[in-house]
Amino acid sequence: MIIKQLSVFLENRTGRLTELTGILEENDINISAFSIADTADYGILRMIVGRPLEAAEVLRKQGFAVKVTDVVAMIVPHRPGGIHKALQIISDNNVAIDYMYAFASGECKATVVIRADSLEKLIEVLTEHKMELLQEGDVTQV
Amino acid sequence: MIWNTEYECMEREELRKLQGERVKNMVRRVYDSVPFYRKKLQERGIEPGDINTINDLQKLPFTTKQDLRDNYPFSLFAVPQSEVVRLHASSGTTGKSTVVGYTHNDIQMWSEVVARSLTMAGVTKSDIIQVAYGYGLFTGGLGLHYGAEKVGASVIPISGGNTKKQLQLMEDFGSTVIACTPSYAAHLGEALLEEKIDRTKLKLRAGVFGAEPWTEEMRSQIEQLLGIKAYDIYGLSEIIGPGVSMECRCQNGMHIFEDHFIPEIIDPETCEVLPYGQLGELVFTPATKEAMPLIRYRTRDLTRLHAEKCDCGRTLVRMEKCVGRSDDMLIIRGVNVFPSQVESVLLEMSETKPHYLLVVDRENNLDTLEIQVEVEEQFFSDEVKELEGLRHRVKSNIASLLGISATIRLVEPGTIERSMGKAQRVVDKRKLK
Numbered sequence: 001m002i003i004k005q006l007s008v009f010l011e012n013r014t015g016r017l018t019e020l021t022g023i024l025e026e027n028d029i030n031i032s033a034f035s036i037a038d039t040a041d042y043g044i045l046r047m048i049v050g051r052p053l054e055a056a057e058v059l060r061k062q063g064f065a066v067k068v069t070d071v072v073a074m075i076v077p078h079r080p081g082g083i084h085k086a087l088q089i090i091s092d093n094n095v096a097i098d099y100m101y102a103f104a105s106g107e108c109k110a111t112v113v114i115r116a117d118s119l120e121k122l123i124e125v126l127t128e129h130k131m132e133l134l135q136e137g138d139v140t141q142v
Numbered sequence: 143m144i145w146n147t148e149y150e151c152m153e154r155e156e157l158r159k160l161q162g163e164r165v166k167n168m169v170r171r172v173y174d175s176v177p178f179y180r181k182k183l184q185e186r187g188i189e190p191g192d193i194n195t196i197n198d199l200q201k202l203p204f205t206t207k208q209d210l211r212d213n214y215p216f217s218l219f220a221v222p223q224s225e226v227v228r229l230h231a232s233s234g235t236t237g238k239s240t241v242v243g244y245t246h247n248d249i250q251m252w253s254e255v256v257a258r259s260l261t262m263a264g265v266t267k268s269d270i271i272q273v274a275y276g277y278g279l280f281t282g283g284l285g286l287h288y289g290a291e292k293v294g295a296s297v298i299p300i301s302g303g304n305t306k307k308q309l310q311l312m313e314d315f316g317s318t319v320i321a322c323t324p325s326y327a328a329h330l331g332e333a334l335l336e337e338k339i340d341r342t343k344l345k346l347r348a349g350v351f352g353a354e355p356w357t358e359e360m361r362s363q364i365e366q367l368l369g370i371k372a373y374d375i376y377g378l379s380e381i382i383g384p385g386v387s388m389e390c391r392c393q394n395g396m397h398i399f400e401d402h403f404i405p406e407i408i409d410p411e412t413c414e415v416l417p418y419g420q421l422g423e424l425v426f427t428p429a430t431k432e433a434m435p436l437i438r439y440r441t442r443d444l445t446r447l448h449a450e451k452c453d454c455g456r457t458l459v460r461m462e463k464c465v466g467r468s469d470d471m472l473i474i475r476g477v478n479v480f481p482s483q484v485e486s487v488l489l490e491m492s493e494t495k496p497h498y499l500l501v502v503d504r505e506n507n508l509d510t511l512e513i514q515v516e517v518e519e520q521f522f523s524d525e526v527k528e529l530e531g532l533r534h535r536v537k538s539n540i541a542s543l544l545g546i547s548a549t550i551r552l553v554e555p556g557t558i559e560r561s562m563g564k565a566q567r568v569v570d571k572r573k574l575k
Binding site (some may be wrong): 010032037041042046062064065067099115 | 387517522523529530549553554555
């Protein structure tokens with residue numbers, strides 16, 4: 001149920017992100033989901049990729065500061081209220097979300113990547129409420 | 143005007159005799175009362191009786207800042223603590239400061255040399271002097287304060303900062319003299335323009351500036367902005383504080399008050415004493431200090447000495463503006479900063495040695511310090527709040543250890559240039575030479 005996410009520290013420099021995506025392309029690594037948290041001086045790039053551990057190694061070799069973080073990826077219906085229902089369950093069960101990002105894939109589904117204070121509890125309550133969660137091997141399908 | 147013609151215009155032969163006498167007495171005193179010096183002299187087979195004239199000074203060992211740290215806080219004091227009436231300190235590595243102590247007589251002597259300095263800038267009892275150096279552990283504020291009182295001027299002990307208030311009092315009280323760091327003087331000058339204060343309403347005519355390096359360009363800029371004549375004062379707390387040397391109206395170097403602080407110039411590599419006129423490291427023996435006399439203290443400041451009599455009538459040796467340091471110390475906004483201090487803060491926050499770079503610059507005449515820290519994986523969290531928390535912790539630890547604020551910039555690993563595997567620690571963009 002736990003998905004490996006890569007977090008990369010990036011300085012705000014023109015072209016820096018392109019360098020990174022170039023390296024992933026050269027190594028034939030597909031990016032499935034992607035978000036950037038930015039401040040004035042730097043950003044934190046978070047992404048779900050195929051073969052995350054290999055990708056982390058490749059990026060480290062090129063001098064990037066990379067962290068592999070555990071997250072949960074949940075699938076919600078792509079329609080009004082779809083994400084609301086899921087968030088309601090999470091907050092009702094007192095799980096604190098550190099950060100999240102979402103993207104719609106196709107006509108009827110959206111995927112939400114969540115990092116929370118307790119992933120274990122998050123998985124437990126979502127499973128209990130029959131929410132669909134991605135498995136590690138599913139990533140390339142996202 | 144000369145405050146003390148007897149000493150400031152003494153024939154050099156006579157002065158050398160006096161210096162010899164004073165060194166002789168001092169060596170006897172420290173031998174009897176400072177175990178550190180007794181041991182150091184004994185190791186070299188020197189007895190107090192071996193030191194009789196100023197020529198014997200060269201036989202004595204040097205004292206370094208490290209010796210002061212090793213003897214933290216009071217082990218170099220030559221008098222019982224009950225005789226110490228004042229303590230000052232500067233920031234130090236890993237939280238250990240350099241501590242200096244003063245007896246009642248030391249404070250008198252300090253006031254005397256600052257009075258001489260202020261007199262060189264034409265200050266008299268009719269002046270109103272605004273002391274905008276920091277008051278506190280830093281010697282600048284109180285040093286100028288006591289000297290100005292000795293002259294009999296009216297002192298405004300406003301301390302540093304609070305620019306609006308500085309300008310308001312300058313106008314309302316009619317301050318005639320200002321004492322502060324040169325960068326703050328320039329800052330005040332620009333604030334004057336910004337606030338659209340009519341300069342003709344001010345009575346300011348002279349400024350006594352020191353505690354940090356500054357250029358002749360900066361001098362003319364300050365003189366123009368504030369409509370004053372700017373004088374350079376030099377000092378360091380280990381020797382006494384401000385008032386070790388000062389520029390007279392001829393502005394041809396700073397006269398060292400040699401009857402108290404005996405100067406030498408040495409080759410920083412070989413420690414050989416160099417003749418007048420040659421560039422080397424400045425060494426002082428503050429021979430009359432009671433609480434903390436030091437033997438041949440290495441200042442690490444690089445300069446030259448000139449002994450020709452000055453047009454002002456003083457015979458005291460003149461030192462040029464310091465051209466640099468023989469160590470890696472930086473002076474930022476008047477505060478002494480060693481890169482190793484920054485390193486110790488960063489080390490405390492992580493298990494391994496971080497890569498960092500100090501970028502010093504001067505914007506709007508105020509020194510700025512940016513510390514770039516490479517975000518290696520031990521530092522890296524993937525949450526912004528964690529990284530920002532780290533940044534604030536570094537910032538506040540730096541501020542509390544160094545006493546100055548710095549901008550912390552997190553950079554990617556490998557960004558900071560390394561040569562021969564060794565990282566460069568400092569980039570000083572200020573144009574001071």
